[in-house]
Amino acid sequence: MLLEIEDLHISFATERGRLYAVRGADMVLEEGEILGIVGESGSGKSVTAHSILRLLPSNGIYSGGDIRYNDRSIFSLSTQELRKFRGGEISIIFQEPGRSFDPIYSIGRTMAETLLLHEPDLTEDEIRERSVALLQETNVPHPADRLSNFPHQFSGGLLQRIMIAVSLASNPRVLIADEPTTALDVTIQAGIMDLLLRLKQERNLSIVFITHNLALISTIADRIAVMYAGLVLEQGPTREVLDAPRHPYTRALLNSLLTFGHHYTTERLSVIPGTVPDPYRPEPGCPFAPRCPLVTEECRKAVPPLVQEGHPHRCILPGVKGEDYARVR
């Protein structure tokens, strides 16, 4: 196991009170693998990703669990080690590439900054060579000419590629992609997905891909983790999770996807009634209980523990949740 997250609990201290963002996250990333974290807004997926690099803001509280990289807890890293760890072992790219660059630094300078940080002895020519090579790897056209350009002079899609290039400059073994395509056109999206897949194959790069788009991630992920209200409800090999979901929420998500042959004029779209629970006031019991059509009294008593039947999931109701789980009208 390259990266392991075990029973992670994270909350934030805000003016409005304590916000419980992550209440029990477990997942595993193997080397050379793509792990997809799927969940709606507020499910805690971004927070989880940021916490892998200890990037939480100052009011973030790690109240439980552990994150281990190469069997070493990241919380045990000293400040020096942490700085080498960030970028050197694990890199992250963000949702809005336009806002993730210092606007007054040319992209060449941004690249150089990262390169020099992890390899301080590079000469100017070497820096230039490496920068150009990285940009070529991520399919940025005319890289040599564009090194002196500034972030605002690029389109969103190109900027995302540049960001990926910058994140690769430090030679990481893992890349976390936090909703990298959410802010981009669908056509550009495909290009980025292809790029990530290629990087996995050519560099043996392990990728953690965060998204709310289940259909999208199922195309490239080897494993999927489904998050809801701060909990990982289910995780396992992609095919297993999609063909034989063991959590009603996953099943509901799958039902709500349009499949070939079904059309909104012939039948109503399947929706999940209700809303996500309040992160400031977590209720006892399974967070999905208020909206789950299979809910029982037991479900509301305590947060379901992680069980290993099939693939790891948190539901006390046994077995695969099948098609017969009603299409709710």
Added chain:
Amino acid sequence: MKKFLRRLARRPVAGISVTILLILYLSMAFAEFLAPYKPTTVFRDHAFHPPNITFYSHTLGFGPQVQKRVLVDRLNWKYVRVRGEYVRVHLFVHGPEYKMWGVIPSDLHLFGTTQPYVEGSAGWDKGGRTYPVYLFGADNLGRDLFSRILYGSRISLTIGFVGIAISLTLAIIFGGLAGYYGGTVDWIIMRLSEFFILIPGLYMILFLRSVLSRDLDPGQSFMLITVILSFVGWPGSARLVRGMVHSIKREDFITAAQLQGIPTLAIIFRQIIPQMSSILIVSITLGIPGFILGETVLSYLGLGIVDPAVSWGSLINREITSLSNLRNFPWFLYPGLFLLITTLSFNFLGDLLRDIFDPYFRDRKVT
């Protein structure tokens, strides 16, 4: 609204500021009643008289009272206290007649030493029962400074509101039009505002005051000053308004209003501007002290309110606050104290309001 009030209540500074401002403005409204004398009432025998109120004496026991003083040095206007001679200060006395707000006649004052009182009578200027009570001392003509401060607040405090009203109206009109229409209209208005920003504020005011006639009556000079000050101040706010109108313009509800056929002006002023109400409130609160200080500086330089009109600025006029005067008669600085309290209150309140309205503030981190 309730949440807003609750949040306001939770911060003591806001409460204090609001209370102080309320007191000041109420005092201003009831100046005729609260002041023992008219601002023009002269006591020639008591020029440069120090404050003389005290609350205990051997002779009269407890209670507000005034110790008599006599002039010993006419050249330097030095007074000494007369031992044992006290005059009681009564509450709710009948004193010099006045017309509240120029309409309601009365002669009731909150406090005073004039009881019974008969203007022009032999006892009026000559001590005895009618020895004047000087809360904050007297000026070069024996006029009670406290009364003058109260009456002066009428000009000083209202000039803030009038000024900001004019300035903000201009800013909203110009900024709104520029932000909504964009293109040529925007360009023209932006050049116009740049032009006004270019004008060196205080210098222009000096220039204008020198160019325009000196013989204006107090009312006119008041208006003139206000208008000049507002003209100098509007471009900044106009830019702000323009920027906001520009971004609000793209919202869907504006498109809906346009499709409904609502006239453009109505859209700008009834739909967009209310969206910015919180920013406008903060602008107003923080802009008022600027105008008050503007008037103060002008009057200090002798180019604003002049006798017989009174304002806090005119009370700290250059001639009055000369160094020798201040050393000998330090109570001349009392108007400055009022000025300080007012500007502090407005600024603290405005700052707090800005924090409350800031949407990012609510979810701010508590480390």
Added chain:
Amino acid sequence: MRSIPFSETPPGRALRRFARPVFLFKAKHPLSAFIVSRVTSMFAMLFVLGFAVFGLMSLSPGDIVDNYVRSQMLNSAEFRQNDNVYSEDAIAEFKARLGLDDPFYVQYFHWLHQVLVEHDLGRSLISRAPILFLIRDRMVNSLILNLISLVFLTVISFALGIYFSSKVGTRVDYAATFIALFLHAFPGILLLILLQLFAAVSGWFPITAYPGFPASEAPGKFAFSYLYHIALPLIGAFLSGIGGTMRMIRATMLDQLGQPYITSLRARGISERRIYFAHAFRNTLNPFITSSANLFASLFSGSLILEIVFSYPGIGRLMYEAVRQEDINLVLANIMFISFLILLGMVVADILLAVVDPRIRYGRK
């Protein structure tokens, strides 16, 4: 039916052909083109301002002009009357001689000609001294004073602003913000009066802001005496200004530090120190320069009150005295000169901004 855009019509096309070299220039040398355009608009504005000033002066009531004319007549051999009583006709004729009954725009052009071609700003009505000399001396004084003040203020504001932005939420930060607000709200004029009173009472500082002897007498001693004299007023100006500036810088820093790119930098392993100074700080310069375009203006005119209270021979006080003495020539020249300097400052600030922020230079792609 859609109308043809202007650029496609015959006159539009002709214009475009002429404008082509301009566009080429703009593309190749964006910074120079920017500078040129700013300077041009600056002169245009100055011209309009002069127009307005002269127009306003034409509004002034007759008595001021008459006084001026009278004083001029006193100095003219031909019209002079010992008892200073002049007939209406004499006044009218002299006015015509001076060109004062010309419409204001004609007077304006005369004045412009006088200034730009002959380099003559006229003479003061009261002191008869050439205005150019008067202004020049006082200008230098104001400039030095404001420069020292500004440098001090900016440097310390930045230092404090950056420091406190790193200490958000702590009690020290709270106290500092409170004090800053208090200082910002304290009326500057009151502070100066109080400081002067303090100087008079304690005797630790002089009550004027300028040494009593000219620089030529003893240059070294003058320099020290000068610094001693301006110390207290500078403290006053500093205290008045520090509140606002420090809070603004702190707020801007905090704003920057909350931006996504900061997180991105951290994620790459860049040290906190570098993030603060090489990134956040550089990005606060931009909004700082934008909001303090007025700063350059205040370089010349900001010390007005200070000069008056502390009797400092600067251009602010010159203006004030000119106004009090109804010295029209001086007032006029002063206004135009100050406006020119302010505009210059604004243009410089704009250019500086373009240099510092590439987004303005290159525009959108």
